[in-house]
Amino acid sequence: MESLNKPEQLDLFGGVDLDxxxxxxxxxLNGVYYEQATGLFVSYVLGRRHYEWPAKTCTFDxxxxxxxxxxxxx
Numbered sequence: 001m002e003s004l005n006k007p008e009q010l011d012l013f014g015g016v017d018l019d020x021x022x023x024x025x026x027x028x029l030n031g032v033y034y035e036q037a038t039g040l041f042v043s044y045v046l047g048r049r050h051y052e053w054p055a056k057t058c059t060f061d062x063x064x065x066x067x068x069x070x071x072x073x074x
Contacts, residue, residue, distance in 0.1 A: 034069040041068065 028047030034055065035042050042052045058065055 029074075031072070032068060033072045033074045036073050041065075042074075 029044035030046065032041055032043045034040075035052075038052075039055050040052045041055055041058055043050045055065065055069065
């Protein structure tokens with residue numbers, strides 16, 4: 001009679017391992033960086049180049065641009 005009161009756990013995903021793989025050992029770029037060779041601000045997501053725009057026509061705050069160019073240059 002006890003087994004009737006216990007809920008049954010259903011395997012909805014067919015035994016698929018849902019654990020996330022471990023993070024890679026190398027560092028991946030995330031965020032916005034200033035690329036000195038091209039003069040572009042470049043955004044990276046999980047190490048992949050996502051978007052880029054010229055530093056000369058950037059309309060972001062001047063302090064942010066200068067700080068990014070100084071501290072996040074690649």
